[in-house]
Amino acid sequence: xxxxxxxxxxxxxxxxxxxxxxxxxxxxxxxxxxxxxxxxxxxxxxxxxxxxxxxxxxxxxxxxxxxxxxxxxxxxxxxxxxxxxxxxxxxxxxxxxxxxxxxxxxxxxxxxxxxxxxxxxxxxxxxxxxxxxxxxxxxxxxxxxxxxxxxxxxxxxxxxxxxxxxxxxxxxxxxxxxxxxxxxxxxxxxxxxxxxxxxxxxxxxxxxxxxxxxxxxxxxxxxxxxxxxxxxxxxxxxxxxxxxxxxxxxxxxxxxxxxxxxxxxxxxxxxxxxxxxxxxxxxxxxxxxxxxxxxxxxxxxxxx
Amino acid sequence: xxxxxxxxxxxxxxxxxxxxxxxxxxxxxxxxxxxxxxxxxxxxxxxxxxxxxxxxxxxxxxxxxxxxxxxxxxxxxxxxxxxxxxxxxxxxxxxxxxxxxxxxxxxxxxxxxxxxxxxxxxxxxxxxxxxxxxxxxxxxxxxxxxxxxxxxxxxxxxxxxxxxxxxxxxxxxxxxxxxxxxxxxxxxxxxxxxxxxxxxxxxxxxxxxxxxxxxxxxxxxxxxxxxxxxxxxxxxxxxxxxxxxxxxxxxxxxxxxxxxxxxxxxxxxxxxxxxxxxxxx
Numbered sequence: 001x002x003x004x005x006x007x008x009x010x011x012x013x014x015x016x017x018x019x020x021x022x023x024x025x026x027x028x029x030x031x032x033x034x035x036x037x038x039x040x041x042x043x044x045x046x047x048x049x050x051x052x053x054x055x056x057x058x059x060x061x062x063x064x065x066x067x068x069x070x071x072x073x074x075x076x077x078x079x080x081x082x083x084x085x086x087x088x089x090x091x092x093x094x095x096x097x098x099x100x101x102x103x104x105x106x107x108x109x110x111x112x113x114x115x116x117x118x119x120x121x122x123x124x125x126x127x128x129x130x131x132x133x134x135x136x137x138x139x140x141x142x143x144x145x146x147x148x149x150x151x152x153x154x155x156x157x158x159x160x161x162x163x164x165x166x167x168x169x170x171x172x173x174x175x176x177x178x179x180x181x182x183x184x185x186x187x188x189x190x191x192x193x194x195x196x197x198x199x200x201x202x203x204x205x206x207x208x209x210x211x212x213x214x215x216x217x218x219x220x221x222x223x224x225x226x227x228x229x230x231x232x233x234x235x236x237x238x239x240x241x242x243x244x245x246x247x248x249x250x251x252x253x254x255x256x257x258x259x260x261x262x263x264x265x266x267x268x269x270x271x272x273x274x275x276x277x278x279x280x281x282x283x284x285x286x287x288x289x290x291x292x293x294x295x296x297x298x299x300x301x302x303x304x
Numbered sequence: 305x306x307x308x309x310x311x312x313x314x315x316x317x318x319x320x321x322x323x324x325x326x327x328x329x330x331x332x333x334x335x336x337x338x339x340x341x342x343x344x345x346x347x348x349x350x351x352x353x354x355x356x357x358x359x360x361x362x363x364x365x366x367x368x369x370x371x372x373x374x375x376x377x378x379x380x381x382x383x384x385x386x387x388x389x390x391x392x393x394x395x396x397x398x399x400x401x402x403x404x405x406x407x408x409x410x411x412x413x414x415x416x417x418x419x420x421x422x423x424x425x426x427x428x429x430x431x432x433x434x435x436x437x438x439x440x441x442x443x444x445x446x447x448x449x450x451x452x453x454x455x456x457x458x459x460x461x462x463x464x465x466x467x468x469x470x471x472x473x474x475x476x477x478x479x480x481x482x483x484x485x486x487x488x489x490x491x492x493x494x495x496x497x498x499x500x501x502x503x504x505x506x507x508x509x510x511x512x513x514x515x516x517x518x519x520x521x522x523x524x525x526x527x528x529x530x531x532x533x534x535x536x537x538x539x540x541x542x543x544x545x546x547x548x549x550x551x552x553x554x555x556x557x558x559x560x561x562x563x564x565x566x567x568x569x570x571x572x573x574x575x576x577x578x579x580x581x582x583x584x585x
Contacts (some may be wrong), residue, residue: 019482029405035413038450041427046426067517069338100330104324108320128509129564213473230420233420234542238546258514261422265518266517277426281422281423287444292417
C-alpha cells in the first residue's frame with residue numbers, strides 16, 4: 001500500500017515537472033518571438049505614423065530643398081545632405097586614427113602595459129556619453145573652430161558641419177579600431193613569417209600581407225563606424241547650428257536628420273509636420289539598418 | 305642594392321612612427337575632454353549639489369537632486385524590464401542554434417543593435433506617451449530597455465555558448481528536467497558573463513539622452529512618480545548646456561562630472577570583472 005502511494009506521488013511530481021518544463025520551453029520560445037515582434041512593431045509604427053507625409057510629399061520628400069513648416073512644405077534634402085556630409089567627413093578624419101590604432105595594437109605592440117592602456121582608453125572613448133561630447137564641443141571646440149575660420153577667411157560662426165564632423169570623428173574611432181585590431185590579430189603567422197623570410201620589411205608585410213588579408217574586416221569596422229555616425233544625435237545637435245537651409249560649404253551651419261528630429265519633434269504642431277519628422281526617422285532607420293547589416297555580413301564571412 | 309635596402313628599412317621605420325603618432329593622437333581628445341570637464345565642474349561638487357534642486361537663474365548654488373533621483377529610477381525600471389527578457393532570450397538563442405525562429409530573432413537583435421537611439425525615442429512616444437496623454441518616466445525606461453536588450457542578449461548567448469556541453473549532458477544524465485538544467489546548472493555557470501553584459505548595458509544607457517527627449521521629457525522639480533515627466537542627468541546636461549545662462553552652464557558642468565564619473569566607473573569595474581573572471585564579451 002505504502003509503495004503504491006509513493007509511486008503515485010512520484011508519478012504526480014514527475015508529471016508536474018514535465019508540465020513546468022513545457023511552460024519553460026514555451027516561455028523561451030515566446031521571448032524569442034517577442035523580439036521579432038518588437039522589431040516588426042518598431043518598423044510598423046514608423047511607417048504608419050509617417051503616412052500623412054508620404055501621401056502629401058511623395059518622392060519629393062527626399063529631393064525637396066525647402067523645409068518650411070509654416071508653409072507646410074517638407075523637403076528633406078538639406079538634412080540628407082547634412083547627414084551625409086557630417087558622417088563621411090567624420091569617417092575620413094577618423095580612418096587614419098582608427099586604422100593606426102588597429103595596426104598599432106594588432107601588429108606592432110599587441111602586448112605590454114602601454115598597449116593595454118591604449119586599448120582601454122580607446123574603448124573608453126565609446127563610453128563617454130554623447131551629450132558630454134556635445135557640451136565639450138560647444139564650450140571648447142566651437143571657439144577654436146571660430147578662430148580657425150577667421151584665419152582662413154570664412155564667416156566665423158563656429159558651429160556647423162565641420163565642427164560636428166570633428167566631434168563625430170572622435171566618437172567613432174573605437175568602433176573601427178577594435179574590430180580592426182581583432183581581425184589583424186587573426187592573420188595567420190605563417191603568412192607573415194613567409195613574407196619576412198622573403199626579406200620583406202615590417203611595412204611591406206603590413207602593406208602586402210596584413211592589409212590585403214584583413215581588408216574586408218577593416219571595411220566592416222568602418223561600416224560600423226559609419227552606422228554609428230549616421231544615427232548620432234545629441235553631440236551633433238549641440239554643435240551643428242540647427243538651420244533648415246541647404247548647407248553652402250562645409251563650414252556653414254546645417255542640420256542632420258537626427259538633429260532635426262531632436263530639435264523639432266516636440267514643437268511639431270501640425271499632423272503633417274510630425275509625420276514628416278517621423279519619415280525622417282524612418283529613412284534614418286532604414287539606412288542605418290542596411291549599413292549595419294552589410295557590416296555584420298562582412299564580419300561573419302570573414303570570421304568563418 | 306644597399307641603398308635600396310636602407311631606403312626600405314627607412315620607409316618601414318617612418319611608417320611605424322606614423323602609426324604610433326596616430327594611435328597616441330587619437331586618445332588626446334579623450335584626455336582633453338576629461339581634463340576640461342573635471343576642471344570646469346569639480347568646484348561645483350559638494351554636498352549641497354547632491355541634495356538640492358536646481359535654483360532659478362540668478363541665484364547662486366542649487367543642485368541636481370531631481371536628476372539623480374530621476375536617472376536612478378529610470379535606469380532601475382529599464383533594467384527590471386530588460387534583464388529578464390534579455391537573459392531568457394539569450395538562453396533561447398544559445399539553446400536553439402538552428403531553428404528558423406532563432407534565425408529571425410538573431411536578425412532582430414542585430415537590427416536592434418543598430419537602431420539610432422532617437423528612433424527608439426520616437427517609437428516609444430507613440431506607444432506610451434501619446435495614448436496616455438502625458439510624458440512619463442516609464443516610457444523613457446521602456447526606450448532605454450529596448451536599447452539595453454541587444455547587449456544583454458548577446459552577452460548571455462555568447463557566454464552560454466562557450467560552456468562545455470558535457471556540463472549539460474551530465475545534468476541531463478542525472479534525470480534533471482530541462483528547466484532545472486538551465487536554471488540550476490547552465491545559468492549559474494555563466495553568471496559572470498551575464499552580469500558583465502548587464503553592467504555594460506547599464507553603462508551604455510546611463511548617458512543616453514536622445515531616447516528620453518520625447519519620453520521622460522525632463523522636469524525641474526523632484527518627482528518620484530514614474531507615470532509623470534521626470535528629470536534625468538543627461539537631459540539636465542542637455543537642457544542647461546544649451547541655455548544662455550552661465551549659472552546653468554556651471555550646473556551642467558557639475559552634472560557632467562557626476563555622469564562621467566558614474567559611466568566611467570561602471571565601465572572600468574566591468575572591465576576589471578571580466579578580466580578577473582576571464583569572460584569573453
